[in-house]
Each structure stands twice: as C-alpha cells, then as structure tokens.
Amino acid sequence: MTDEYRSARRAEIAEAAQAAFRRKGFQATSMAEIMAESGLSAGAIYNQYKGKADIVHDVANRISRQRLDELDELKAQNPLPAPSAVVRALITAMASDLTAPAQLLQVWGEAATDPDLAEMCGKVYLTMRQAHIEYISLWHQREHGLSPEEADAVGVAQAPLFLSAVHGYVVQSTIVPDFDGAAYLDAMEALLPR
Amino acid sequence: MTDEYRSARRAEIAEAAQAAFRRKGFQATSMAEIMAESGLSAGAIYNQYKGKADIVHDVANRISRQRLDELDELKAQNPLPAPSAVVRALITAMASDLTAPAQLLQVWGEAATDPDLAEMCGKVYLTMRQAHIEYISLWHQREHGLSPEEADAVGVAQAPLFLSAVHGYVVQSTIVPDFDGAAYLDAMEALLPR
DNA sequence: AGTATAAAAACGAATGATCATTCTTGACAA
DNA sequence: TTGTCAAGAATGATCATTCGTTTTTATACT
Numbered sequence: 001m002t003d004e005y006r007s008a009r010r011a012e013i014a015e016a017a018q019a020a021f022r023r024k025g026f027q028a029t030s031m032a033e034i035m036a037e038s039g040l041s042a043g044a045i046y047n048q049y050k051g052k053a054d055i056v057h058d059v060a061n062r063i064s065r066q067r068l069d070e071l072d073e074l075k076a077q078n079p080l081p082a083p084s085a086v087v088r089a090l091i092t093a094m095a096s097d098l099t100a101p102a103q104l105l106q107v108w109g110e111a112a113t114d115p116d117l118a119e120m121c122g123k124v125y126l127t128m129r130q131a132h133i134e135y136i137s138l139w140h141q142r143e144h145g146l147s148p149e150e151a152d153a154v155g156v157a158q159a160p161l162f163l164s165a166v167h168g169y170v171v172q173s174t175i176v177p178d179f180d181g182a183a184y185l186d187a188m189e190a191l192l193p194r
Numbered sequence: 195m196t197d198e199y200r201s202a203r204r205a206e207i208a209e210a211a212q213a214a215f216r217r218k219g220f221q222a223t224s225m226a227e228i229m230a231e232s233g234l235s236a237g238a239i240y241n242q243y244k245g246k247a248d249i250v251h252d253v254a255n256r257i258s259r260q261r262l263d264e265l266d267e268l269k270a271q272n273p274l275p276a277p278s279a280v281v282r283a284l285i286t287a288m289a290s291d292l293t294a295p296a297q298l299l300q301v302w303g304e305a306a307t308d309p310d311l312a313e314m315c316g317k318v319y320l321t322m323r324q325a326h327i328e329y330i331s332l333w334h335q336r337e338h339g340l341s342p343e344e345a346d347a348v349g350v351a352q353a354p355l356f357l358s359a360v361h362g363y364v365v366q367s368t369i370v371p372d373f374d375g376a377a378y379l380d381a382m383e384a385l386l387p388r
Numbered sequence: 389a390g391t392a393t394a395a396a397a398a399c400g401a402a403t404g405a406t407c408a409t410t411c412t413t414g415a416c417a418a
Numbered sequence: 419t420t421g422t423c424a425a426g427a428a429t430g431a432t433c434a435t436t437c438g439t440t441t442t443t444a445t446a447c448t
Contacts, residue, residue, distance in 0.1 A: 027221030109303015113219040168358020
C-alpha cells in the first residue's frame with residue numbers, strides 16, 4: 001500500500017473523528033462512535049493510529065493548522081491594510097467554517113489539562129503572534145514613520161491584544177446566545193488603533 | 195441533619211472535585227478520584243449529589259459564580275475609573291486565583307458540547323455584558339457629555355470587546371508559555387479608548 | 389445524667405455496563 | 419502463494435452507581 005493511500009485513509013478517519021468530537025467532546029467520544037462515523041472497523045483504525053490519544057492529537061493539530069493556513073493565505077495576498085483589518089480577515093476566514101470556533105475552544109479547554117496539547121497550542125499561538133508583531137511593526141513604520149525599534153516595541157505590546165479579538169470571538173460565538181459577529185467585527189475595527 | 199450541614203458538606207465535595215477536575219479535566223476525572231481527594235466514601239457523595247454530571251454542573255457553576263461575585267465587589271467599590279481600568283481590576287481579581295483562568299477555559303470548552311453548561315455560561319456572560327454596557331454608557335455620559343441614547347449605543351457596541359480582553363487573558367495565560375500578564379494589562383489600557 | 393431507640397448518614401464491597409485495545413480469521417492484491 | 423489489510427468478536431480493565439451493613443447522631447424516656 002502506498003504512502004498516499006495511508007495518508008488518505010488517515011484523513012478519512014480524522015475527519016470522521018473530528019465530526020464526532022465536535023458533537024460529544026474529545027473524552028466523551030468512544031472509539032465505537034468513531035468507527036460508526038467513519039464506517040471503518042477497529043482494525044482499520046488501529047492500523048493507522050496508535051490509539052485514541054493519537055487520534056485526539058492529530059485532530060487537534062488539524063484544527064490548529066487550519067488557522068495557520070489561513071494566516072499564510074492572508075500574508076500572500078494583501079498589500080498593507082490596517083492591522084485590525086487583518087484580524088477581521090482572520091476571524092472571517094475562521095468563521096466561514098461554522099464549527100471552527102467551537103472546535104478551537106474545545107481544543108483550548110483540553111489543553112488546560114493535556115501538556116502535549118498545550119505545547120501544540122502554544123506553538124501555534126507563538127507563530128500567530130510573531131506574524132502579527134512583524135505586521136504591526138511594518139505598518140507603523142510605513143503609516144506613522146516610526147523607527148524599526150519603536151515600531152517593533154509597539155508590535156510586541158499590541159499583538160497579544162489583537163489576538164484577544166480572535167479569542168473573544170471564539171468564546172463569545174460559542175457561548176453567547178445572541179452573539180452578533182458582524183457587529184463585533186465592526187466594533188473591533190472602530191476601537192483598535194490606526 | 196441541618197441544611198447548613200448539608201451545604202457545608204456539598205462545598206467540601208465540590209472543592210475536592212474542583213481540584214481533581216483542574217488536574218485531569220471534567221470527563222477524565224473518575225468518581226474514585228473525587229472520593230480520594232475528598233476523603234469521603236461513595237455513599238457520602240451520592241447522598242449529596244445525584245451523580246457525576248450533577249457534580250460537574252455544580253463545580254462549573256461555582257467557577258462562574260466567583261467571577262460574578264468579583265464583579266459585584268467592583269460595583270460596590272469604585273467611584274468612576276475608565277472602563278479599561280474596570281477590566282483590569284476584573285482580570286486582576288480573577289488572576290489572583292492562579293488556577294482560575296485555566297478552570298474557566300475548561301468550563302467554556304466543556305460548554306461547547308454540553309447545552310446545560312452553555313446556557314449557564316451564556317447567562318453569566320450576559321450579566322457581565324449588561325454591567326459593562328451600563329458602565330461604559332455612564333462613563334461616556336459623564337466624561338464626554340454624550341446623551342444617554344448615544345452613550346448606550348457606544349456601550350452596546352464596545353462591551354463585547356472589553357470582555358474580549360478577559361477572554362484573551364484567559365486563553366493566553368493558559369496556553370502561551372511566556373505569557374506576560376502585566377504587560378498585557380498595560381497594553382490593554384493603552385489601547386482601549388478613553 | 390444515662391440509656392434506649394429510631395433515623396440518618398457513611399462506608400465500601402459488589403454490580404453491571406462501557407470502553408479501548410487485541411487478536412484471530414478471512415479477503416484481497418501482488 | 420505470500421504478505422498486507424480489514425473485519426469484528428473476544429478480552430480485560432475501568433468506571434459510575436447501587437445497596438446491604440455499620441456507625442453516628444438526635445431524641446425520648448427513665
């Protein structure tokens with residue numbers, strides 16, 4: 001069997017598991033449910049994954065990776081809009097998959113007790129933050145004529161707060177019954193500095 | 195047995211369960227671990243709670259309630275600082291219990307798949323938001339001379355973003371290895387409008 | 389006060405269900 | 419024919435919950 005086949009099958013399993021996890025959570029989802037969702041047998045699944053924990057990690061990885069992929073697309077695309085517009089684009093991309101925010105929140109919640117997951121989430125965050133630091137710095141240099149050092153300092157200070165806009169969106173869209181995403185994005189762009 | 199005794203024992207159990215949940219998560223914590231942590235037997239625990247789900251809900255409630263209690267203390271106390279200073283106080287109060295942010299994140303993650311928990315979290319959020327709307331509105335009326343209607347509109351728009359500062363703190367302090375809470379708070383006050 | 393009695397509460401071993409994982413068996417591709 | 423993969427029943431462990439028993443507590447009575 002070819003490598004290509006292997007990874008295709010892993011994707012098949014991971015997608016089924018992701019759907020099941022989304023419904024019941026990581027811990028409360030049984031292997032039997034993943035088997036039912038994927039239509040595969042225990043043997044087929046254990047041929048691809050070491051165990052349930054292995055699947056959980058792979059799915060969490062996928063969910064996080066998707067956010068980084070969106071970041072890459074943004075980087076390749078834009079001229080130089082305000083940082084808040086970048087955050088808007090990031091959130092819009094994420095929210096285009098309606099289940100993505102809740103899934104991210106599930107992963108973060110799990111990371112609170114799983115060191116491996118915490119490390120993965122931390123790495124993803126650091127990549128995100130670094131990209132924002134560089135972007136904010138660049139934007140302040142061009143737009144306000146700051147020196148690279150001054151601009152970097154601004155980026156380091158502000159990047160975590162721009163990312164908080166993402167975190168707030170994730171939490172509120174999952175938890176708040178009457179959450180209005182569009183109004184949230186408008187308020188963010190009005191509030192964050194330019 | 196008096197009602198007082200009953201609630202004292204429930205508190206005893208809930209505190210033990212909370213400690214265990216913090217370590218292993220809600221689902222992965224077994225009744226045996228709650229028994230060990232509390233030093234009580236199965237019978238004693240099942241006399242107070244209907245089952246594990248009952249304990250989970252009670253503990254999640256406690257974790258959320260503590261945040262509302264802090265809000266009440268703030269309301270009783272302050273003259274009229276800027277809204278961002280209120281958010282700082284809220285976060286500082288929360289972070290004074292070092293495990294509180296991670297616990298909140300666990301609850302929110304669980305709420306993504308548990309409708310009862312989601313409803314509870316939603317209610318807590320809505321009272322938080324309402325308090326902030328009123329506060330921001332009041333502050334804008336006094337500080338910038340806005341009419342009540344104008345000021346209310348500002349409050350409705352901005353409150354979710356002020357709360358995002360809390361959500362961002364919760365997520366980042368749990369997930370980010372080198373998170374600097376003090377710098378985060380300073381940046382927030384510098385960034386949010388006055 | 390001291391003791392008997394009844395009720396409540398706690399104990400902890402037993403139970404039955406669920407679950408992750410393994411392993412034997414059969415099918416299929418090379 | 420041989421080696422790989424999938425199937426699915428079997429296994430053994432874990433877990434929430436129950437329940438018969440013991441202990442404690444409150445109360446009534448002498």
